[in-house]
Amino acid sequence: MGNLQRKPDPAGQQPELFGSWYVEAGESEKSRSLAIWDIIPWRVLTYNRAGTVPTVMVFEGVRLDEKREATVHLTPAILPAKADMPSKMVFPGAREELVERALRKLAVSRLAASGPQFDPTGNSMVVSITFSMYQLRCELEQNGHGFKIADVREALEVMRLANIRVECPADSLVHGVSGSVLGNLHSVIDPKNTDGTRMVYFATFHPIASAAILKELYFPINYTRMMTLSRPLARWIVSLLNVRFRYATRGIGRSKRSFRLTLKRVMTDSGMQPEPRLTNNIDRVREAIKELQEKGFLERWVPLKEIETVKREGTAGRPKIVDAEWELYPSETFAKEIIQGNQDRKALKGL
Numbered sequence: 001m002g003n004l005q006r007k008p009d010p011a012g013q014q015p016e017l018f019g020s021w022y023v024e025a026g027e028s029e030k031s032r033s034l035a036i037w038d039i040i041p042w043r044v045l046t047y048n049r050a051g052t053v054p055t056v057m058v059f060e061g062v063r064l065d066e067k068r069e070a071t072v073h074l075t076p077a078i079l080p081a082k083a084d085m086p087s088k089m090v091f092p093g094a095r096e097e098l099v100e101r102a103l104r105k106l107a108v109s110r111l112a113a114s115g116p117q118f119d120p121t122g123n124s125m126v127v128s129i130t131f132s133m134y135q136l137r138c139e140l141e142q143n144g145h146g147f148k149i150a151d152v153r154e155a156l157e158v159m160r161l162a163n164i165r166v167e168c169p170a171d172s173l174v175h176g177v178s179g180s181v182l183g184n185l186h187s188v189i190d191p192k193n194t195d196g197t198r199m200v201y202f203a204t205f206h207p208i209a210s211a212a213i214l215k216e217l218y219f220p221i222n223y224t225r226m227m228t229l230s231r232p233l234a235r236w237i238v239s240l241l242n243v244r245f246r247y248a249t250r251g252i253g254r255s256k257r258s259f260r261l262t263l264k265r266v267m268t269d270s271g272m273q274p275e276p277r278l279t280n281n282i283d284r285v286r287e288a289i290k291e292l293q294e295k296g297f298l299e300r301w302v303p304l305k306e307i308e309t310v311k312r313e314g315t316a317g318r319p320k321i322v323d324a325e326w327e328l329y330p331s332e333t334f335a336k337e338i339i340q341g342n343q344d345r346k347a348l349k350g351l
Contacts, residue, residue: 019216020345023108031105031223034212036064036174038239040072041271042164042181042206043092045232057091062269065244070168073178074271077161079154090154092162092181094232095147099155100181102139103203105223106131111139116214117204119183126183126210132190132200143227156201160185164206173215179207219243220341222334229295234288236270237261238297241330248330248338253301256329261285263324282310282324289326299329 023030041059057074064070074091081087106112112131119126133149140147147155159181166174185203192198204210212218221242229235241248241259249257266285267274275281286308292298307327312319330338 018213021108021213021218022110028109029222029224030220031101032108032218033221033239033242034209035217035243037206037209037212039243039269040070040166041269042072042074043094043097043271044074044273045094045236045271046273055089059268059271063265064168064171064174068168068170070166070171070174073165075163077158079157090158092158095151096155096159096181097232097235098140098145098227099136099152100159101223101227102136103129103131106135106139111135119204122179122207124207125214126204126207127213128202128204130200130202132198143224145227156182156185166208173211174208177207181206219246220337220344222337225295225297229291231288231291233266233270233272233284234291237288237292241328242338245330246338246342248335250332250335250339254329256335258327258329261326261328278321285324285326289328296331297334299331302329
């Protein structure tokens, strides 16, 4: 991955590559959004991820930014058969997304050890994390996601086995990059646990997520408020805004800048599996936008019908819906967070 390829530090000391990656004391509500990684379809946003989908999902025309598009290949995990259950094919989904976000929060809060790690298989640097199941479950439970331990273990296994490959000739950072959501995942006995019953896990983040961290392509995000969002699509929209809408402004009503989101972009980039009727897909976006308004990410002052444009094409009968577009206005709170994040980054870089 270009200039990320380097040899490990022989002294075992962590190089100063993280910059503003860690949150400061007293910022327990903050985490980080990762450029590219958080806005590409590495997880499937649908209600049934096992056994009813292709063996490989291919998403074409995924927009990395305003100029570059990519193709994303998502290969599922094949989970082995158990005593009373056959083997099954599972794509990463909302559960895995929440677990990955929780792990990232543990890393940026220094609650779990993390740092650069040389990966000989890819001849590049990746970011590792060492954590316990107890830490991970506590982090999830504190933010309203009390998964059973078996579900968390399965989520980790899905992320170990599922593979994401990105092709984008225009971007050497990600073109041809392939890897698991959590690579090198394995567990060992916690050396601090005297009776040997407690396990700790070691893993590395996907090479694209690692590249974003190491190259400081990340932005502050209110993790606590995001984790209260019940709809995976709403969390994806927030990530998209936080990564791509860094020009947000404050103001009253329509005096502030807006972000245009199309149904086509949602269907291409988010990983949301399409429903047969286009109107059902539009309804899912509407529901996500309403939740973002209710949770304080988007302005509540304007009715949904006033920021929505449904595009139709004439036919012999009733006009056919072909796309929809929404003009999204960040709330004062969200806009302020984006602006403050930009200022903090400039200060750290001495600009």
